[in-house]
Amino acid sequence: MIENSFDRRDFLKVLGWGGAAVTLSGCGFTSVQDGVETVVSYVEPPEYAIPGISVYFNSTCAQCDAGCNITGRLREGRVLKLEGNTSSTINYGKMCGLGQAGVQAHYNPDRVREPMLRGGEVLAWDKALGMINDKLSGVKGDEIAFLTGSVSGHVKVLLQNYLEALGTKNHYAYEAVAPSVVRAANKKAYGVEMPRLRLDKAKVVVSFGADFLGAWVSPVNFSQQYGKFRKAGDTGRGVLVQIESKMTLTGANADRWIAIRPGTEGILALGIIHALGAAGLSLPADVAAVSKAYDAARVTKDTGVSAEQIEKLAALLKERSPSLVIAGSAAEGYVHGSQNAAAINLLNSVLGNIGKTIEAPTNVPFPQVAVTTGNRSSVQALNDSMANGKVKVLFSYGANPVFTTPTALKFKENLSKVGFKVVFAHYLDETTQEADLVLPLDSALEDWGTSVPEYQGESAQLSIQQPLMEKLHANTRGVGDILLALLKQRRANEYKDYEDFYSYLRNAVVKNKSALGSAGEDDDTFWTGALSKGLVYFNGSKGSLSAKSSAAGIVLPAPAEEDAAYPLHLIPAVTANLRDGRHANLPWLQESPDPMTTIVWDSWVELHPKTAAKLGIVEGDIIEVTSRSGSIKAQAYLFPGIHPDAVSMPLGNGHVAMGRWAKDVGVNAFGILDQVVDKETGELAFNETRVKISKTGKRVIVVKDEGFIGGSQAGNKIAVRASTDEVELSGEV
Amino acid sequence: MSVSNMLENWSKFRHMHPVDDAPYTEYKWAMSIDLDACSGCNACSVACYAENNLAVVGKEKYNAGQEMHWMRIERYWDEDGREFPDQGAQFIPMMCQHCEAAPCETVCPVGATNHTADGLNSQVYNRCIGSRYCSANCPFKVRYFNWYDYPTTNNVWPDEMTQQLNPDVTVRGKGVMEKCTFCVQRLERAKNNARTEGRLVHDGEVQTACQQACPTSAISFGNLVEPESKVAKQWAHQQVELAAKDAQAKDEQEGGSDLRGYRIFEELRAYPSVMYLERVRESAI
């Protein structure tokens, strides 16, 4: 039999190399012709692998928590490209650049391939799992902790069961750049953490620093809606106003971008309410009482936004309804972040948008599989426990806190106090390097799983992740399989029927087929259907909002005092490509220019030209950015879209480990953040860090895509703009 | 083709497409990009890397202007000296415009770049000798030259990464010019499928990789010959003509018209196959 001497993996290898060899030598002599390699054809090819014909499988994107539904294109058993799944109401067949790069995460040469001990000694899986069992013996439940990112679906179910089996409640779900303060404020104002935002129904969108076209919550969903919002349609072209201190990608697409003094977003929101009242909108008594103090003169003084602008904005909002106001990451990143977000959400209720452009998401009927969203306070809690020596065994999956926490937190130091640290890893990143035991994971395109994204489409769905090809490396394992193996160590009887995670998953999903809208179908039909669609919908009831926005309790501090020693605000920027840094080893993303600065392969400091002139800084100067918690050096970039009181640095680069494309590229801005938190939620206040800047005397050429004349069209008509009164949009195709 | 033949019949060979006596009959591929919808997100650019086996060159070579992004997003600022760019930035996706009278084609000494019967500006890799005249002559600067042999360069396609290469697309070696092809491999496949079934390609049946990824659906692509295709309708509504003899309708009116469609560098008469729709900004705010 052919299988004996030549398995499919080898066959793929030959094809892969054969393909490469042809390309290397252009025309003529390939290594196959040279006899260095052989091509062997299938005697009985699997029916899905017809040479030369592509096949497509549906799955779920794991590059970010939006969980877009994807379709992978395969040829000869290799996955080549990912596209959006056209039947998805999350991403409607579309995908972002980060998602496209999912194939590079899969084929990445720097993936961890074998279970390893600290220092790199390789060991077998049964030894590794046995070691965990040994280390757990004699350890009390509450001395065990599990750190993850956001988790949902059946991996979450197994995780919860494992934690229960270990007798611990210490699950820390950590996401470094999640909108966790906004979630809490939404919960208060609307009764749900993440309502559906209907940009497509809104005539005006006012976003306080929510980069929904770039990196915020579910960017592809929002981008699809945005495309419709910009069309004249029946309701006319939508107007976007973005208010923030540093221009995000979304800000760069606004009809009006308003630069605001950092931290005064809530004040402006109340100022707009005041102006709406003055323009004749009737305000509830409590709202009127609170907003009374925010007259134009004061708000202008505090926020730096002109009275005329506030009045115009209020007039627009009053005239064009419904509108949609979004509280985003820029507004939540302060000590009073919750208050900012509450004031912004109040604007929605004053404008009557709740229920119109802010809708209730569909309920997920199974809380076991619903998402546990990550936040920043959890890692602080874990850190405290570790510092006090309360953690003996730590598991970590899907997080890199050594890289993403401020140095001031001393996470790395505290981590070393944990006796035994197990990290489930794709790369040898900064946290994995500190592990006592490293367990290599399958890539997202090799693994089974389900996910329930936080931001749902038209109705709640269970997205299915299925392998798009065979495993590249024999000794990696799926996270579900690892959890199942660990569970079998504790509850052998309960899980004995499940040979692997796949059988568990299939059983769990099929068992609930009636709740997934397929009561009458036989198991196989249902399961195959689910796999081929890549998603199934829950029979979920439509949720409801409890609009209880009230002005009571909103207390906004006066704008922050000038800080003579550290005069500038540092605004760390979450970019669509690199996010919290977990994708820094994907070369397409490093070489994809940052849309705002067009810089590649590096970090930088954005300064307003006015600020730069004051400090005598020109583009390319290596400057030192010093906060109370540390200092880093990076190239200066003069950027008009930033408040002169602020500077901004992108997050994601500055790795000291991880892989060939990530290591030693740029600097890590997480490191110098002050450990200051939002008063109400305890979440790290991202934008509270104050810095000073000094020149180092060195200068480099900034490597970027824009030409040497920067953003100038040099008098040419290349990218042309018109104002709404100059064009006729109705009737356009 | 002999030189004498070429010289004698020059006007016949050097014509713009479509000539009045020989219009496109089956296909003329064209695009339209709505700059009011485009967010500048770069997804299209990454999708192009994935589809077309584009090399990642690294920081040093990028600095030397040797990047290979067939699709790039240009970002411009207003230049009126305001303190802030308070109407945002101007993004424009830029790739080969598949000019009908392509300035790159006429200067190639070996005819490596030329026009196809379905209206593409094509690049024949194994005919290209690397003179780079085409790149010098392209008004849009969208041609990319292989200064190095990327398949054998360290860390361009190491180890497993070769398995991601699209087998429908050649991997180019050193000394060859390359550029956006309108995803010709996808077009060929669609045309072949249609031909087998004895029909033409339906509108929407084939998408370019950038169009397919684009999260805001800013890019439309299709066949201009078919009047019912979305692209043809868009071009018609905006009154943009493929080979406008003098000026487009929009430019003929004093101060422009209320149409949004335009082509870049219309005055050079390269007759691009890409129409852009102006970005719009609200006047009431």
Ligand code: SF4
């Ligand atoms: S938004 Fe997130 S889930 Fe969607 S394609 Fe991009 S990375 Fe993947």
Ligand code: SF4
């Ligand atoms: S855009 Fe440049 S490369 Fe493309 S056809 Fe025109 S001249 Fe040639």
Ligand code: SF4
């Ligand atoms: S993917 Fe679409 S929205 Fe993004 S830059 Fe390209 S054309 Fe613009």
